[in-house]
Amino acid sequence: MANIHVELGERSYLIHVASNNLQCLTSLLPDLKQSILVVSNPTVSELYFSQLRESLSGHRVVLFNMEDGEQYKSLKSFESVTNRLIEEGFSRDCAIIALGGGVVGDLAGFVAATYHRGVDFYQIPTTLLAQVDSSVGGKTAINHPQGKNLIGAFYQPKAVVIDLNCLMTLNERDYRSGLAEIVKYGIIYDAEFFCWLEKHTDKLSQRDEQTLQYAIQKSCQIKAEIVAQDERESGIRAWLNLGHTFGHAIEAATEYGTWTHGEAVAAGTIIASKLSEKTQRMSSSDFRRVLNLLSALKLPIKAPHMPLANWLSYMQRDKKVKDNRINFVLPVGIGRAEVTNATTDEEIAAVLTECC
Numbered sequence: 210m211a212n213i214h215v216e217l218g219e220r221s222y223l224i225h226v227a228s229n230n231l232q233c234l235t236s237l238l239p240d241l242k243q244s245i246l247v248v249s250n251p252t253v254s255e256l257y258f259s260q261l262r263e264s265l266s267g268h269r270v271v272l273f274n275m276e277d278g279e280q281y282k283s284l285k286s287f288e289s290v291t292n293r294l295i296e297e298g299f300s301r302d303c304a305i306i307a308l309g310g311g312v313v314g315d316l317a318g319f320v321a322a323t324y325h326r327g328v329d330f331y332q333i334p335t336t337l338l339a340q341v342d343s344s345v346g347g348k349t350a351i352n353h354p355q356g357k358n359l360i361g362a363f364y365q366p367k368a369v370v371i372d373l374n375c376l377m378t379l380n381e382r383d384y385r386s387g388l389a390e391i392v393k394y395g396i397i398y399d400a401e402f403f404c405w406l407e408k409h410t411d412k413l414s415q416r417d418e419q420t421l422q423y424a425i426q427k428s429c430q431i432k433a434e435i436v437a438q439d440e441r442e443s444g445i446r447a448w449l450n451l452g453h454t455f456g457h458a459i460e461a462a463t464e465y466g467t468w469t470h471g472e473a474v475a476a477g478t479i480i481a482s483k484l485s486e487k488t489q490r491m492s493s494s495d496f497r498r499v500l501n502l503l504s505a506l507k508l509p510i511k512a513p514h515m516p517l518a519n520w521l522s523y524m525q526r527d528k529k530v531k532d533n534r535i536n537f538v539l540p541v542g543i544g545r546a547e548v549t550n551a552t553t554d555e556e557i558a559a560v561l562t563e564c565c
Protein backbone atom coordinates (compact mmCIF):
# COMPACT_ATOMS: atom_id res chain seq x y z
CA MET A 210 0.00 0.00 0.00
CA ALA A 211 1.42 3.42 -0.96
CA ASN A 212 0.11 6.94 -0.69
CA ILE A 213 1.26 9.71 -2.95
CA HIS A 214 0.58 13.27 -1.89
CA VAL A 215 -0.44 15.89 -4.44
CA GLU A 216 0.61 19.17 -2.80
CA LEU A 217 -1.77 21.93 -3.83
CA GLY A 218 -2.39 23.88 -0.61
CA GLU A 219 -6.04 23.64 0.35
CA ARG A 220 -6.72 21.47 -2.71
CA SER A 221 -4.09 18.87 -1.71
CA TYR A 222 -5.05 15.20 -1.83
CA LEU A 223 -3.81 11.63 -1.65
CA ILE A 224 -3.48 9.00 -4.33
CA HIS A 225 -3.94 5.58 -2.72
CA VAL A 226 -2.29 2.73 -4.64
CA ALA A 227 -2.82 -0.95 -3.70
CA SER A 228 -4.56 -4.14 -4.65
CA ASN A 229 -8.04 -4.54 -3.09
CA ASN A 230 -8.55 -0.82 -2.43
CA LEU A 231 -12.11 -1.04 -3.75
CA GLN A 232 -12.98 -2.97 -0.60
CA CYS A 233 -11.67 -0.28 1.73
CA LEU A 234 -13.44 2.84 0.52
CA THR A 235 -14.95 3.98 3.82
CA SER A 236 -11.59 3.94 5.56
CA LEU A 237 -9.77 5.54 2.60
CA LEU A 238 -12.39 8.27 2.15
CA PRO A 239 -13.43 9.31 5.68
CA ASP A 240 -14.94 12.66 4.56
CA LEU A 241 -17.12 11.20 1.84
CA LYS A 242 -20.59 12.79 1.74
CA GLN A 243 -23.74 10.77 2.39
CA SER A 244 -25.26 11.13 -1.11
CA ILE A 245 -23.14 9.91 -3.98
CA LEU A 246 -23.57 9.72 -7.73
CA VAL A 247 -21.28 7.11 -9.25
CA VAL A 248 -20.58 7.83 -12.91
CA SER A 249 -19.46 4.74 -14.80
CA ASN A 250 -20.32 2.81 -17.96
CA PRO A 251 -21.93 -0.62 -18.48
CA THR A 252 -18.59 -2.40 -19.07
CA VAL A 253 -17.03 -1.18 -15.84
CA SER A 254 -20.08 -1.10 -13.58
CA GLU A 255 -20.86 -4.72 -14.49
CA LEU A 256 -17.41 -5.66 -13.16
CA TYR A 257 -16.92 -3.34 -10.18
CA PHE A 258 -20.04 -1.49 -9.07
CA SER A 259 -21.29 -4.14 -6.66
CA GLN A 260 -17.92 -4.16 -4.82
CA LEU A 261 -18.04 -0.39 -4.61
CA ARG A 262 -21.62 -0.33 -3.34
CA GLU A 263 -20.84 -2.94 -0.69
CA SER A 264 -17.82 -0.96 0.38
CA LEU A 265 -20.03 2.15 0.83
CA SER A 266 -22.99 0.42 2.44
CA GLY A 267 -23.86 3.31 4.81
CA HIS A 268 -24.29 5.79 1.94
CA ARG A 269 -27.00 6.63 -0.58
CA VAL A 270 -25.35 5.50 -3.82
CA VAL A 271 -26.93 6.16 -7.22
CA LEU A 272 -25.35 4.74 -10.39
CA PHE A 273 -25.30 6.63 -13.68
CA ASN A 274 -24.05 4.57 -16.62
CA MET A 275 -22.93 6.68 -19.55
CA GLU A 276 -22.34 4.97 -22.89
CA ASP A 277 -18.92 3.40 -23.35
CA GLY A 278 -16.51 5.15 -25.74
CA GLU A 279 -14.49 8.26 -26.45
CA GLN A 280 -17.28 9.63 -28.66
CA TYR A 281 -19.48 9.86 -25.54
CA LYS A 282 -17.13 12.30 -23.79
CA SER A 283 -19.58 14.83 -25.14
CA LEU A 284 -21.86 17.70 -24.32
CA LYS A 285 -24.81 15.31 -24.63
CA SER A 286 -23.44 12.97 -21.94
CA PHE A 287 -22.61 15.99 -19.78
CA GLU A 288 -26.26 17.03 -20.03
CA SER A 289 -27.54 13.52 -19.24
CA VAL A 290 -25.44 13.23 -16.06
CA THR A 291 -26.52 16.69 -14.94
CA ASN A 292 -30.18 15.88 -15.63
CA ARG A 293 -29.87 12.77 -13.48
CA LEU A 294 -28.40 14.73 -10.57
CA ILE A 295 -31.32 17.15 -10.75
CA GLU A 296 -33.92 14.37 -11.12
CA GLU A 297 -32.50 12.57 -8.07
CA GLY A 298 -32.60 15.79 -6.03
CA PHE A 299 -28.87 15.94 -5.36
CA SER A 300 -27.87 19.14 -3.53
CA ARG A 301 -24.44 20.76 -3.30
CA ASP A 302 -23.84 18.52 -0.30
CA CYS A 303 -23.17 15.45 -2.44
CA ALA A 304 -20.21 13.73 -4.04
CA ILE A 305 -19.54 12.41 -7.52
CA ILE A 306 -17.34 9.35 -7.93
CA ALA A 307 -15.86 8.48 -11.33
CA LEU A 308 -15.56 4.71 -11.64
CA GLY A 309 -13.92 3.94 -14.97
CA GLY A 310 -11.27 4.99 -17.42
CA GLY A 311 -10.23 8.45 -18.57
CA VAL A 312 -13.44 9.05 -20.50
CA VAL A 313 -15.63 8.56 -17.44
CA GLY A 314 -13.15 10.47 -15.24
CA ASP A 315 -12.87 13.51 -17.51
CA LEU A 316 -16.62 13.76 -18.01
CA ALA A 317 -17.63 13.12 -14.39
CA GLY A 318 -15.01 15.62 -13.23
CA PHE A 319 -16.41 18.30 -15.50
CA VAL A 320 -19.92 17.65 -14.18
CA ALA A 321 -18.56 17.85 -10.60
CA ALA A 322 -16.86 21.16 -11.42
CA THR A 323 -20.08 22.71 -12.66
CA TYR A 324 -22.97 21.11 -10.74
CA HIS A 325 -24.09 23.71 -8.19
CA ARG A 326 -20.76 25.43 -9.07
CA GLY A 327 -18.76 22.54 -7.70
CA VAL A 328 -19.35 19.41 -5.61
CA ASP A 329 -16.94 16.92 -4.05
CA PHE A 330 -15.26 14.72 -6.63
CA TYR A 331 -13.38 11.41 -6.30
CA GLN A 332 -11.55 9.37 -8.90
CA ILE A 333 -11.55 5.57 -8.88
CA PRO A 334 -9.64 4.91 -12.12
CA THR A 335 -9.98 1.43 -13.60
CA THR A 336 -7.75 1.60 -16.70
CA LEU A 337 -3.96 1.78 -16.64
CA LEU A 338 -4.10 5.12 -18.45
CA ALA A 339 -6.49 6.58 -15.91
CA GLN A 340 -4.44 5.22 -12.99
CA VAL A 341 -1.19 6.77 -14.19
CA ASP A 342 -2.47 9.98 -15.72
CA SER A 343 -6.06 11.13 -16.15
CA SER A 344 -7.23 10.67 -12.55
CA VAL A 345 -4.44 12.90 -11.24
CA GLY A 346 -4.03 16.64 -11.68
CA GLY A 347 -7.55 17.95 -12.12
CA LYS A 348 -7.89 18.36 -15.88
CA THR A 349 -11.55 17.63 -16.67
CA ALA A 350 -13.09 17.97 -20.10
CA ILE A 351 -15.41 16.99 -22.90
CA ASN A 352 -14.56 16.81 -26.60
CA HIS A 353 -15.91 18.87 -29.49
CA PRO A 354 -16.07 17.54 -33.07
CA GLN A 355 -13.44 20.17 -33.92
CA GLY A 356 -11.00 19.20 -31.21
CA LYS A 357 -10.18 17.20 -28.09
CA ASN A 358 -11.02 18.49 -24.62
CA LEU A 359 -12.02 21.90 -25.96
CA ILE A 360 -14.50 22.44 -23.11
CA GLY A 361 -13.45 21.79 -19.53
CA ALA A 362 -12.15 23.03 -16.21
CA PHE A 363 -9.30 22.51 -13.79
CA TYR A 364 -11.02 20.79 -10.89
CA GLN A 365 -9.08 18.64 -8.45
CA PRO A 366 -10.48 15.44 -6.94
CA LYS A 367 -10.61 15.10 -3.14
CA ALA A 368 -8.78 11.75 -3.46
CA VAL A 369 -7.77 9.14 -6.02
CA VAL A 370 -8.21 5.45 -5.19
CA ILE A 371 -6.27 3.03 -7.38
CA ASP A 372 -7.02 -0.68 -7.15
CA LEU A 373 -4.45 -2.70 -9.11
CA ASN A 374 -6.83 -5.65 -9.40
CA CYS A 375 -8.97 -3.68 -11.87
CA LEU A 376 -6.18 -3.91 -14.45
CA MET A 377 -6.56 -7.66 -14.79
CA THR A 378 -9.90 -7.37 -16.64
CA LEU A 379 -8.69 -4.74 -19.11
CA ASN A 380 -8.37 -5.84 -22.74
CA GLU A 381 -4.93 -5.91 -24.33
CA ARG A 382 -5.40 -2.80 -26.46
CA ASP A 383 -6.63 -0.57 -23.63
CA TYR A 384 -3.92 -1.91 -21.34
CA ARG A 385 -1.16 -1.08 -23.83
CA SER A 386 -2.64 2.39 -24.37
CA GLY A 387 -1.82 3.21 -20.75
CA LEU A 388 1.82 2.24 -21.30
CA ALA A 389 2.18 5.13 -23.77
CA GLU A 390 1.56 7.72 -21.05
CA ILE A 391 3.97 5.89 -18.71
CA VAL A 392 6.73 6.09 -21.34
CA LYS A 393 5.95 9.82 -21.63
CA TYR A 394 7.05 10.38 -18.00
CA GLY A 395 10.42 8.79 -18.65
CA ILE A 396 11.02 10.86 -21.78
CA ILE A 397 10.06 14.25 -20.33
CA TYR A 398 11.23 13.95 -16.74
CA ASP A 399 13.17 10.92 -15.62
CA ALA A 400 15.90 9.25 -17.68
CA GLU A 401 16.43 6.59 -14.98
CA PHE A 402 12.76 5.62 -15.13
CA PHE A 403 13.05 5.40 -18.92
CA CYS A 404 15.96 2.92 -18.50
CA TRP A 405 13.90 0.96 -15.98
CA LEU A 406 11.05 0.75 -18.50
CA GLU A 407 13.46 -0.49 -21.18
CA LYS A 408 14.48 -3.31 -18.83
CA HIS A 409 10.93 -4.26 -17.82
CA THR A 410 9.03 -4.46 -21.10
CA ASP A 411 8.31 -8.18 -20.69
CA LYS A 412 7.11 -7.89 -17.10
CA LEU A 413 4.98 -4.91 -18.06
CA SER A 414 3.44 -6.85 -20.92
CA GLN A 415 2.70 -9.72 -18.53
CA ARG A 416 1.00 -7.30 -16.09
CA ASP A 417 3.30 -8.49 -13.32
CA GLU A 418 1.84 -7.01 -10.12
CA GLN A 419 5.05 -5.72 -8.51
CA THR A 420 6.24 -4.21 -11.77
CA LEU A 421 2.89 -2.49 -12.25
CA GLN A 422 2.84 -1.21 -8.69
CA TYR A 423 6.23 0.44 -9.23
CA ALA A 424 5.36 1.87 -12.68
CA ILE A 425 2.06 3.31 -11.41
CA GLN A 426 3.57 4.82 -8.26
CA LYS A 427 6.47 6.34 -10.16
CA SER A 428 4.15 7.79 -12.82
CA CYS A 429 1.82 9.27 -10.21
CA GLN A 430 4.77 10.70 -8.29
CA ILE A 431 6.12 12.41 -11.40
CA LYS A 432 2.71 13.77 -12.36
CA ALA A 433 2.07 14.95 -8.77
CA GLU A 434 5.43 16.74 -8.72
CA ILE A 435 4.75 18.51 -12.01
CA VAL A 436 1.17 19.47 -11.14
CA ALA A 437 2.27 20.79 -7.73
CA GLN A 438 4.69 23.16 -9.50
CA ASP A 439 2.23 24.33 -12.16
CA GLU A 440 -1.40 23.41 -11.53
CA ARG A 441 -2.90 25.41 -14.43
CA GLU A 442 -0.29 24.80 -17.11
CA SER A 443 1.51 28.06 -17.41
CA GLY A 444 4.91 26.36 -17.64
CA ILE A 445 6.30 22.89 -16.97
CA ARG A 446 2.89 21.16 -16.90
CA ALA A 447 2.78 21.55 -20.70
CA TRP A 448 5.50 18.85 -20.84
CA LEU A 449 2.74 16.35 -19.95
CA ASN A 450 1.38 17.16 -23.38
CA LEU A 451 4.26 15.44 -25.18
CA GLY A 452 2.90 13.80 -28.32
CA HIS A 453 -0.57 15.24 -27.71
CA THR A 454 -0.60 18.05 -30.28
CA PHE A 455 -0.18 15.40 -32.99
CA GLY A 456 -2.12 12.74 -31.04
CA HIS A 457 -5.21 14.88 -30.50
CA ALA A 458 -5.23 15.72 -34.23
CA ILE A 459 -5.25 11.97 -34.97
CA GLU A 460 -8.11 11.35 -32.52
CA ALA A 461 -10.26 14.23 -33.84
CA ALA A 462 -9.56 13.46 -37.50
CA THR A 463 -10.63 9.84 -36.99
CA GLU A 464 -13.80 10.97 -35.18
CA TYR A 465 -12.84 9.74 -31.70
CA GLY A 466 -12.64 6.09 -30.81
CA THR A 467 -10.92 4.65 -33.91
CA TRP A 468 -7.55 5.27 -32.30
CA THR A 469 -7.35 5.06 -28.51
CA HIS A 470 -5.91 8.12 -26.79
CA GLY A 471 -2.80 6.17 -25.76
CA GLU A 472 -2.20 4.90 -29.29
CA ALA A 473 -2.50 8.43 -30.67
CA VAL A 474 -0.10 9.69 -28.00
CA ALA A 475 2.41 6.96 -28.89
CA ALA A 476 2.37 7.87 -32.59
CA GLY A 477 2.45 11.58 -31.65
CA THR A 478 5.45 10.98 -29.39
CA ILE A 479 7.37 9.47 -32.28
CA ILE A 480 6.59 12.52 -34.45
CA ALA A 481 7.64 14.93 -31.67
CA SER A 482 10.83 12.94 -31.06
CA LYS A 483 11.61 12.92 -34.79
CA LEU A 484 11.19 16.70 -34.78
CA SER A 485 13.61 16.86 -31.85
CA GLU A 486 16.09 14.71 -33.74
CA LYS A 487 15.78 16.90 -36.84
CA THR A 488 16.33 20.07 -34.80
CA GLN A 489 19.27 18.61 -32.84
CA ARG A 490 17.44 18.42 -29.52
CA MET A 491 17.69 14.64 -29.44
CA SER A 492 20.43 12.36 -30.73
CA SER A 493 19.59 9.71 -33.31
CA SER A 494 20.46 7.02 -30.78
CA ASP A 495 18.01 8.47 -28.21
CA PHE A 496 15.37 8.69 -30.94
CA ARG A 497 15.92 4.97 -31.64
CA ARG A 498 15.51 4.20 -27.93
CA VAL A 499 12.12 5.95 -27.89
CA LEU A 500 11.08 4.12 -31.06
CA ASN A 501 12.32 0.76 -29.74
CA LEU A 502 10.61 1.12 -26.36
CA LEU A 503 7.22 2.03 -27.85
CA SER A 504 7.57 -0.81 -30.40
CA ALA A 505 8.54 -3.30 -27.69
CA LEU A 506 5.35 -2.31 -25.86
CA LYS A 507 3.45 -2.96 -29.12
CA LEU A 508 2.24 0.59 -29.51
CA PRO A 509 1.75 2.19 -32.95
CA ILE A 510 4.76 4.09 -34.21
CA LYS A 511 3.23 5.29 -37.49
CA ALA A 512 0.50 7.93 -37.64
CA PRO A 513 -2.30 7.78 -40.22
CA HIS A 514 -1.91 9.66 -43.51
CA MET A 515 -3.65 13.00 -43.78
CA PRO A 516 -2.90 16.11 -45.82
CA LEU A 517 -0.64 18.67 -44.11
CA ALA A 518 -3.46 21.25 -44.19
CA ASN A 519 -5.66 18.91 -42.12
CA TRP A 520 -2.91 18.32 -39.55
CA LEU A 521 -2.34 22.05 -39.25
CA SER A 522 -6.01 22.90 -38.95
CA TYR A 523 -6.54 20.43 -36.08
CA MET A 524 -3.31 21.51 -34.41
CA GLN A 525 -4.34 25.18 -34.64
CA ARG A 526 -7.06 24.36 -32.10
CA ASP A 527 -4.57 22.93 -29.58
CA LYS A 528 -4.83 24.67 -26.21
CA LYS A 529 -1.13 25.59 -26.32
CA VAL A 530 -1.61 27.83 -29.37
CA LYS A 531 -0.52 31.41 -28.63
CA ASP A 532 -0.58 34.38 -31.01
CA ASN A 533 -1.76 31.99 -33.70
CA ARG A 534 1.39 29.88 -33.39
CA ILE A 535 1.39 26.19 -32.52
CA ASN A 536 3.55 25.32 -29.52
CA PHE A 537 5.08 21.85 -29.59
CA VAL A 538 6.45 19.93 -26.61
CA LEU A 539 9.74 18.48 -27.80
CA PRO A 540 11.97 16.10 -25.87
CA VAL A 541 15.44 17.37 -25.09
CA GLY A 542 17.42 14.15 -25.01
CA ILE A 543 15.74 11.68 -22.68
CA GLY A 544 14.63 13.07 -19.31
CA ARG A 545 13.73 16.63 -20.22
CA ALA A 546 11.49 18.57 -22.61
CA GLU A 547 10.82 22.08 -23.82
CA VAL A 548 7.95 23.96 -25.39
CA THR A 549 8.74 25.74 -28.63
CA ASN A 550 7.01 27.47 -31.51
CA ALA A 551 10.27 27.82 -33.41
CA THR A 552 9.41 25.19 -35.99
CA THR A 553 8.63 25.76 -39.64
CA ASP A 554 5.80 24.22 -41.67
CA GLU A 555 8.54 22.65 -43.82
CA GLU A 556 10.03 20.88 -40.78
CA ILE A 557 6.57 19.71 -39.71
CA ALA A 558 5.81 18.49 -43.24
CA ALA A 559 9.13 16.62 -43.36
CA VAL A 560 8.60 14.75 -40.08
CA LEU A 561 5.00 13.94 -40.96
CA THR A 562 6.16 12.43 -44.24
CA GLU A 563 8.63 10.25 -42.35
CA CYS A 564 6.28 9.24 -39.54
CA CYS A 565 2.98 8.57 -41.32
Ligand SMILES: NC(=O)c1ccc[n+]([C@@H]2O[C@H](COP(=O)([O-])OP(=O)(O)OC[C@H]3O[C@@H](n4cnc5c(N)ncnc54)[C@H](O)[C@@H]3O)[C@@H](O)[C@H]2O)c1
Nearest residue numbers: 252310311312335336338339342343348375378379383470
Ligand atom coordinates in the same frame (compact mmCIF):
# COMPACT_ATOMS: atom_id res chain seq x y z
N1 LIG B 1 -7.53 14.47 -17.55
C1 LIG B 1 -6.32 14.09 -17.90
O1 LIG B 1 -5.31 14.54 -17.36
C2 LIG B 1 -6.17 13.03 -18.96
C3 LIG B 1 -4.94 12.39 -19.10
C4 LIG B 1 -4.84 11.38 -20.07
C5 LIG B 1 -5.96 11.00 -20.82
N2 LIG B 1 -7.14 11.64 -20.62
C6 LIG B 1 -8.33 11.23 -21.36
O2 LIG B 1 -8.62 9.88 -21.00
C7 LIG B 1 -9.33 9.25 -22.05
C8 LIG B 1 -8.74 7.88 -22.35
O3 LIG B 1 -8.87 7.10 -21.19
P1 LIG B 1 -8.80 5.51 -21.23
O4 LIG B 1 -7.63 5.08 -22.03
O5 LIG B 1 -8.93 5.05 -19.85
O6 LIG B 1 -10.06 5.12 -22.11
P2 LIG B 1 -11.57 4.71 -21.70
O7 LIG B 1 -12.03 5.47 -20.55
O8 LIG B 1 -12.36 4.80 -22.96
O9 LIG B 1 -11.41 3.19 -21.28
C9 LIG B 1 -11.00 2.25 -22.24
C10 LIG B 1 -11.95 1.03 -22.29
O10 LIG B 1 -11.69 0.22 -21.15
C11 LIG B 1 -12.92 -0.14 -20.52
N3 LIG B 1 -12.58 -0.37 -19.11
C12 LIG B 1 -12.30 0.52 -18.17
N4 LIG B 1 -11.85 -0.08 -17.07
C13 LIG B 1 -11.90 -1.40 -17.30
C14 LIG B 1 -11.56 -2.55 -16.54
N5 LIG B 1 -11.01 -2.46 -15.33
N6 LIG B 1 -11.74 -3.77 -17.09
C15 LIG B 1 -12.25 -3.88 -18.37
N7 LIG B 1 -12.55 -2.84 -19.14
C16 LIG B 1 -12.38 -1.60 -18.61
C17 LIG B 1 -13.81 1.04 -20.79
O11 LIG B 1 -15.17 0.69 -20.65
C18 LIG B 1 -13.42 1.36 -22.24
O12 LIG B 1 -14.12 0.54 -23.12
C19 LIG B 1 -9.26 10.21 -23.24
O13 LIG B 1 -10.49 10.88 -23.36
C20 LIG B 1 -8.17 11.17 -22.86
O14 LIG B 1 -8.36 12.43 -23.46
C21 LIG B 1 -7.27 12.64 -19.70
Ligand SMILES: O=C(O)C(=O)C[C@@H](O)[C@H](O)[C@H](O)COP(=O)(O)O
Nearest residue numbers: 342346348357358446449450453528
Ligand atom coordinates in the same frame (compact mmCIF):
# COMPACT_ATOMS: atom_id res chain seq x y z
O1 LIG C 1 -2.40 16.51 -17.13
C1 LIG C 1 -1.97 17.12 -18.10
O2 LIG C 1 -1.61 18.30 -18.04
C2 LIG C 1 -1.87 16.45 -19.41
O3 LIG C 1 -1.62 17.13 -20.41
C3 LIG C 1 -2.08 14.97 -19.46
C4 LIG C 1 -2.45 14.44 -20.83
O4 LIG C 1 -2.04 13.09 -20.86
C5 LIG C 1 -3.96 14.45 -21.08
O5 LIG C 1 -4.26 13.73 -22.26
C6 LIG C 1 -4.64 15.79 -21.09
O6 LIG C 1 -6.03 15.64 -21.04
C7 LIG C 1 -4.34 16.62 -22.31
O7 LIG C 1 -4.73 17.91 -22.00
P1 LIG C 1 -5.10 19.04 -23.05
O8 LIG C 1 -4.95 20.27 -22.24
O9 LIG C 1 -4.14 18.96 -24.19
O10 LIG C 1 -6.49 18.76 -23.49
Ligand SMILES: [Zn+2]
Nearest residue numbers: 390453470474
Ligand atom coordinates in the same frame (compact mmCIF):
# COMPACT_ATOMS: atom_id res chain seq x y z
ZN1 LIG D 1 -2.88 12.06 -22.54
